Amino acid sequence: DAGVTQSPTHLIKTRGQHVTLRCSPISGHKSVSWYQQVLGQGPQFIFQYYEKEERGRGNFPDRFSARQFPNYSSELNVNALLLGDSALYLCASSLVGGSWETQYFGPGTRLLVL
């Protein structure tokens, strides 16, 4: 079975632009979580979606939004990009999104904001 896939792998944007990142979970997984990982830091929770509903949100501004589609894939949108948004954006899938479940991470999207 295919693992978690994310696209694009790399992205360069300028300040003020917006970006859409995509994630496809492992087949059968209904929950997707998004994390931001700044260089030298651990992944920081942004959102979790389960069955197309937002279950939780981390301490991120409203410029960050996400959604989950009927096929359980997900998009993360970031508006009005700032230099500080440069990071590796990770998507993790799990069966139902419980914190006791293994999180299967995708390869990530490396975003550079200039």
Place this chain on the structure above:
Amino acid sequence: GQQVMQIPQYQHVQEGEDFTTYCNSSTTLSNIQWYKQRPGGHPVFLIQLVKSGEVKKQKRLTFQFGEAKKNSSLHITATQTTDVGTYFCAGSSGGSNYKLTFGKGTLLTVNP
């Protein structure tokens, strides 16, 4: 909010030496997970601990969960070059059954 701290931030060892990283939470944890991230890669799940005082072993890796469920450790015996990477702990407290809070990680480098 919940904070998870890891020490040390970096550790460089000679191949064959042991390595330990420690994880401490500001709150009592329901469970703790450990992940490994190779340079340029993504986090990969290693193990989960749930019970107070729990000890689990995976070959040369030994994981412990503290009696108070606020701290954990990962010990690697006789490191190998394949152990290189960043080791993260991630915990969940009772107030949230979906959110994992990651520590900043410990970067392990091994000199052959």
